[in-house]
Each structure stands twice: as structure tokens, then as C-alpha cells.
Amino acid sequence: MFLLLQQMMETQRAQAEASQRQSEASHRQIEMLRQSMENSHQLALAAVERVAPGTVQGPTGQQPYQQQSRPGTILDFRKMSSRDFTGTEGILYAYDWLEDVQRSMELAELPRALWVSAAASRFFDIALTWYRTDPRASVRGLTWENFRRLFKEKFFPDVALTALEGQFVGLVQGNSSVDEYAAEFFRLSRFAPDMIQDEGQKARKFRRGLIHAVRTRTSGRRDATFDQILMDVQIAEKDFGLKPKRSEDTMGASSSAGPAKRPHIQQQQQRPFQQQPLLHIQQAPARAHQHQGQGQRQAIQCAFCKKMGHTREDCRMKQGVCLFCGAPDHQVKNCAARAARPAGQDGVQQARGGQQGRAFAMTVEPTQAVVEQIADDSEADCSTYYGLESDGVALDRGLIVEPLDFVLPE
Structure with missing residues (x-):
């Protein structure tokens, strides 16, 4: 009797386990079917939205379906931007760093309220000290626009630009x-x-x-x-083979070839991208018949074209006006005032031979000889129209003087 009851209990247990396994399999099939139907529904909505944007509606009385995206985090931003800033890298690096940081935050879809904190997370050394100690930068709720303004004032001000x-x-x-x-x-x-x-x-x-x-x-x-x-x-x-020779290469070749024939000629070291004048021009003492105040005008240097005799505000090249008369309605090649100027008033004196150590003075008005030579040149710039006046130098009307890539011997 006992054995019979034990067999019946084992049979019922086996049936219950089989029923449970079958139920679990059914649940899995139902879940897979539900997931498949949901995916098909989303694909159908996406297809309709591509064909007719804005026409996919939600349940009755609700707004259309919209794709929900997770807002970016500072961690997402740091994955996109790997450039730190210490404040010692220089103006150009600071300029590029600020633009790179803003672009990375936009790509990471970082909320704008976190932009200042995200940018400051890349600060080290001097930059971090500035951010923590400047009361204007460390204020709570600082907007990104004000942060950019303060950053520019500190690391690349207008005078540097x-x-x-x-x-x-x-x-x-x-x-x-x-x-x-x-x-x-x-x-x-x-x-x-x-x-x-x-x-x-x-x-x-x-x-x-x-x-x-x-x-x-x-x-x-x-x-x-x-x-x-x-x-x-x-x-x-x-x-x-037109690549210019380096100064150190030239000097090394000279030393290996023995002493130079003219030892008083020295090759000067020149930095790349730095404008080197062909001749060293010094300001001559003002003559008795020169107008008063001309020396002061000659000492002024334009911050735009780097030429003497005028300021940035008066620079005709910056203003885009006629380089001869200053009129805004024409260019110098069409200037009626230049064409009507009497011959012989070019302000250039004849050369006197046999003179050494001549000094030149920059004049504000362009010389007629230079204007006549390059008036039709489409590449004429402001610097071309500031002539040279001297006691013993004449400009050759048949030549266009251009800077050379070597230093002439004395």
C-alpha cells in the first residue's frame, strides 16, 4: 500500500513539472510574439513617418509619436573631446580649444546648462586656478555666452587677435x-x-x-x-628645385668651403614666416623746408598694412578706397586725379652717384613714378603706394622693385 502511494505521488510530481515546463515555454513564445509585433509596429511607424513626416498619430487625443533620445552627459562629452587646457599653450591653441569644446558638446547633445561645467572639467594648472579664483567665472548659473566672453578676455584678448x-x-x-x-x-x-x-x-x-x-x-x-x-x-x-635655402645650411656650406672672400658680409638668421626687408631704411633728419609735424607722422605705423605714415583708421587698403585720392567710388587704375596730375610732379629727385650710407624717409603721399608703374597691376596693395623720398635716390620708371629672398652685400 505504501509503495502504491509513493508511485502515485511521483507520477503527479512528474506531471506537474512537465506542465510547468510547458507553461514556461508557452510564456516564452508569447513574449517573443509580443516583441515581434512591437518591432513590426515600430518599423511600420518609421516607414510612414519617412513617407509623410508628422502624420503618424498616437492614441486618440494624444500628440504624434516622437522618438525619445537620451540627453547627453558630461561623460559623453569627455569621450568626444580629449583636449585639456592649462592656459600655457598659447593664443592659437586657446582659440582652437574653445571652438573644439563647443563643437563636441553640440555633438554629444549635452544640455546647455551643463556646458560651462563640461568645459571647466578640461581645465588644469593656470586655467583651473583662474576658473576657481575669478569671481566672475566661478559664479553659479554662469551662461555659456558669458563664459566665452570671460575666457576670451583672459586667454586671447582683442589686442592679441x-x-x-x-x-x-x-x-x-x-x-x-x-x-x-x-x-x-x-x-x-x-x-x-x-x-x-x-x-x-x-x-x-x-x-x-x-x-x-x-x-x-x-x-x-x-x-x-x-x-x-x-x-x-x-x-x-x-x-x-626652387625651395629656399635655410640660413643654417648656407652658413654651414660657407664654413666648410673656407673663409669668405668678403668677410664683412654676414648671413643673418631669419625665422620662417617673418617679413625681412631687402634694405634697412632709416628715417632721415627733417630738412628745414619740410612741413612741421611730418616727422611725427612718419613715426606712426599702421597696424593693418604695417607701413609707416598713417594709422589703421586712415589706412586706404583697410577702407577699400582709391589708394591715390581716397575716393570710395573707384580704384586707383581708374583715378581721374592721378591721370590729370601734371608730369614732372612725381616727387622723385635725380640720383647722385658716388654716395654711400644713404638714409631714406617715408612719405605719406605716393610718388608719381611708383603710381604710374603699378596703377594697372591688379595685385597692387596699400604698401605699394607709399614711396621713398631721398636726397640722392631715383626710382627707375622701367622697373618694378620686388623683395628678394636673400640679403644684398653692402
Whole structure:
């Protein structure tokens, strides 16, 4: 009897376990079916939304279905932006860092209320000390616009940006290769957008900074674009070996070849991207018949074109007016005042031979000889129209003087 009861209990237990397993399998099948139906429903909604955006409606009385996205976090931002800032990297790094941080926060879809905290999470050293100690920067609830303004005032103020603009104005190839010059051109061009408003201005500014040997390879393509000129000079540099020699290479070759024939001539070290004048021009003492105050005007240097005799506010190149008369309705090649000027009033005196150590004085008004030579040149700039007045120097009307890539002997 006992054995019979035990067998019946085992049979019932086995049936219960089988029923439970079958129930679990049924539940799994139901869940899979529900998930499949939900996925099909979402795909159908997405297909309808692509065909007719805004027409997919939710249940009666509710707004249309919208795809819900998770807001970004500071961790998401740090995954996208790996650049730290210490405050010692320099103006250009600070400028690029701020733009990179804002772009990373936008891509991470970080809430705008967290932007200041996210940017400050990349601060170290001097930058972190500034953020913690400046009461304007550490105030609670600081907006991103005010943070940008304070950051610029601290790490790249307007005077620094003006200096970078001046570097672009005076940028020349110098001892650099074409690729190095082009890289520096791109790096500084963003600080002087007025000078490269179109492709033509950009190409002319780049061409003027090339060394003479390279620039002559593009003389027949006045209407070429920037990319075309860059390709031409890169090919010319490679095929004709026009890359300028480094100062240290020149000096090393001279030392290996023995003493120079003229020991008083020295090769000066030149930094890349730095404009080097062909001649050292000094201001001559004011003569008795010169107008009073001219010496003070000659000591003024324009912050835009880096030429003497006028300020940035008076710079005709910056204003885009006629370089001869200052009128805004025409350019110098169409200037009626220049065409009507009597011959012989060019302000250039005849040369007197046999003089050494001549000193030059910069004049505010352009000389007629220079204006007549380059009035029709589409690449004329403001600096071309500030002539030289001297006691014993004459400008040759048949030549266009251009800076060379070497120093002339004394």
C-alpha cells in the first residue's frame, strides 16, 4: 500500500513539472510574439513617418509619436573631446580649444546648462586656478555666452587677435617651403577675414607672399584660383628645385668651403614666416623746408598694412578706397586725379652717384613714378603706394622693385 502511494505521488510530481515546463515555454513564445509585433509596429511607424513626416498619430487625443533620445552627459562629452587646457599653450591653441569644446558638446547633445561645467572639467594648472579664483567665472548659473566672453578676455584678448591679423598682413614665404607657407597662411587667415572675402583676394594675397623665384612661375595666371596657384608652386618647387635655402645650411656650406672672400658680409638668421626687408631704411633728419609735424607722422605705423605714415583708421587698403585720392567710388587704375596730375610732379629727385650710407624717409603721399608703374597691376596693395623720398635716390620708371629672398652685400 505504501509503495502504491509513493508511485502515485511521483507520477503527479512528474506531471506537474512537465506542465510547468510547458507553461514556461508557452510564456516564452508569447513574449517573443509580443516583441515581434512591437518591432513590426515600430518599423511600420518609421516607414510612414519617412513617407509623410508628422502624420503618424498616437492614441486618440494624444500628440504624434516622437522618438525619445537620451540627453547627453558630461561623460559623453569627455569621450568626444580629449583636449585639456592649462592656459600655457598659447593664443592659437586657446582659440582652437574653445571652438573644439563647443563643437563636441553640440555633438554629444549635452544640455546647455551643463556646458560651462563640461568645459571647466578640461581645465588644469593656470586655467583651473583662474576658473576657481575669478569671481566672475566661478559664479553659479554662469551662461555659456558669458563664459566665452570671460575666457576670451583672459586667454586671447582683442589686442592679441589684432596682432595675429597683423602677422597675416605681413606674412611671406621667407625661408619656408611652399607647404609650410600654405599651412601658416591657412592658420592665420581666419583672423583677417576682410582680406580674403573671395577667391580672387585669397589667391592674390597668397601669391604676393611667395618668394620671387616661385612667384614668377604663376605670373601668367592672374585669374587663377588659390588652389590652382598652390598646385602650380608646389609642382615648381618640386620640379625646378626652387625651395629656399635655410640660413643654417648656407652658413654651414660657407664654413666648410673656407673663409669668405668678403668677410664683412654676414648671413643673418631669419625665422620662417617673418617679413625681412631687402634694405634697412632709416628715417632721415627733417630738412628745414619740410612741413612741421611730418616727422611725427612718419613715426606712426599702421597696424593693418604695417607701413609707416598713417594709422589703421586712415589706412586706404583697410577702407577699400582709391589708394591715390581716397575716393570710395573707384580704384586707383581708374583715378581721374592721378591721370590729370601734371608730369614732372612725381616727387622723385635725380640720383647722385658716388654716395654711400644713404638714409631714406617715408612719405605719406605716393610718388608719381611708383603710381604710374603699378596703377594697372591688379595685385597692387596699400604698401605699394607709399614711396621713398631721398636726397640722392631715383626710382627707375622701367622697373618694378620686388623683395628678394636673400640679403644684398653692402
